[in-house]
Amino acid sequence: MEKTSPYQGLEARAFWRTFAEGAYPGADLYRPKWALSKSDRIVTAGSCFAQHVGRALRANGFNVQDAEPAPPSLAPERHGENGYGMYSARYGNIYTTRQLRQLMEEAWDGPRDFDAIWTKGDRFHDALRPNVDPQGLASAQAVRDARALHLSAVKRVFAEADVFIFTLGLTEAWVHKASGQVYPTAPGTVAGVFDPASHGFVNFRAAEVRADLVAALARLKAINPNLRVLLTVSPVPLTATASGQHILSASTWSKSVLRAVAGELYEDFPEVDYFPSYEIVTSTRAGASFFEPNIRQVTEAGVARVMEVFTAAHLGEAPDDKPRKRSEEERRARKEDRKAKKG
Numbered sequence: 001m002e003k004t005s006p007y008q009g010l011e012a013r014a015f016w017r018t019f020a021e022g023a024y025p026g027a028d029l030y031r032p033k034w035a036l037s038k039s040d041r042i043v044t045a046g047s048c049f050a051q052h053v054g055r056a057l058r059a060n061g062f063n064v065q066d067a068e069p070a071p072p073s074l075a076p077e078r079h080g081e082n083g084y085g086m087y088s089a090r091y092g093n094i095y096t097t098r099q100l101r102q103l104m105e106e107a108w109d110g111p112r113d114f115d116a117i118w119t120k121g122d123r124f125h126d127a128l129r130p131n132v133d134p135q136g137l138a139s140a141q142a143v144r145d146a147r148a149l150h151l152s153a154v155k156r157v158f159a160e161a162d163v164f165i166f167t168l169g170l171t172e173a174w175v176h177k178a179s180g181q182v183y184p185t186a187p188g189t190v191a192g193v194f195d196p197a198s199h200g201f202v203n204f205r206a207a208e209v210r211a212d213l214v215a216a217l218a219r220l221k222a223i224n225p226n227l228r229v230l231l232t233v234s235p236v237p238l239t240a241t242a243s244g245q246h247i248l249s250a251s252t253w254s255k256s257v258l259r260a261v262a263g264e265l266y267e268d269f270p271e272v273d274y275f276p277s278y279e280i281v282t283s284t285r286a287g288a289s290f291f292e293p294n295i296r297q298v299t300e301a302g303v304a305r306v307m308e309v310f311t312a313a314h315l316g317e318a319p320d321d322k323p324r325k326r327s328e329e330e331r332r333a334r335k336e337d338r339k340a341k342k343g
Helices: 016-021 049-059 097-109 140-160 206-223 247-268 277-282 300-315 328-339
Strands: 041-046 117-120 123-126 163-168 172-176 199-203 228-233 272-274
Touching: 041 049, 041 140, 049 163, 049 228, 049 300, 097 140, 097 206, 117 140, 123 140, 140 206, 163 206, 163 247, 206 247, 228 247, 228 277, 247 272, 277 300
Parallel strands: 041 163, 163 228, 228 272
Antiparallel strands: 117 123, 172 199
C-alpha cells in the first residue's frame, strides 16, 4: 500500500495514543545508545536528585566509584551530612554546568583568585562545597589542604572512569563578580556574608549551558578519551528563585533549558546518551504520584520506577532492590535531600 503520510508505518512508540493507553512508563521508553555493564566504573555528579541515582545504582550492583570514602572514625549516620557517599567524590551538589566546568578547570589548571573561603563564627568553610563540613574547619589553611586532597581525588576518579552520569539541576546561580566563579549556594546561606558589590545573580541561557557542558566534557575526553557520558535532568523543582519570575515559571524555564541542551548533546555526540528520569517523574501520566506531599521531593516509588526503566534497558532485568527496610545511611540521605536548598 502506498504511503499517504510520513507518519504511516512508524513504530508504536512514536504515537501519543500508544503511550496514553499503554502501561506506564512503558517498556520501550528508553533505548540506550550504548551498553552499560555492572563492571563499568561509573562516576556520578550533579544536583540533589543525582544522590538518588547513585544510591539506586549501587543497590542494583553497578560499580559506582567513591574516590573519597568516609574515614573509619566517622559514624555511618554522619556520612551524608559530611558529604560522604553522596557522589563519586566529595564535591557536594553540582547544580549548574558552569559549576561542573569550573571544577574541571580548577582540578587540572588550578583555582581562580576569589573569595574561596567563607567564615561562620570562628570556623572556616570551602565556598565551593560549603555543606560537606557542616561544622567548618579550624583554619583557612585546613580548608585549602582539604580542597587540595579533594581535587586530587576528582582528577583520579574521572581519569579512571568508564561512564560519567551527570544530572543537570539548575540554570540559576550566584557568582563572584570579579572572577566569574559560581557558588553552589548563595553567600550567607550556609556561611560567609552576602555582599552585593562582590556577589551577583545569574540565570544561564541555553547557549551558555551548552557551551559550559561541552567544555567540561571536552576536558574530560582529553584526559579520558573512551569516557561515555549519560545525562539526566533533575525532576526536582526550584526551592526559590531570584529571577523575579513566579517560582512555577522560573522552574519550568530552568528545566526546559536543561532538557533542551541535554537533547542537543545527545544528538550531536555519539558518546553522550540521555536517560529520561525527568520525563518519567513529571509526566502527565504520573501526575504528582511520584512526589512527596510538598510536590518537590521525589518519593521512593518514583526513584524505584526510574531505576526499573534504566535497569531493564541496560541489563534486561528488573531492579534487585525490592522494597526493603531502609538503612540508617539511606534515611540520613533522604533527610539531607529534604534540606537541600535547590535541586
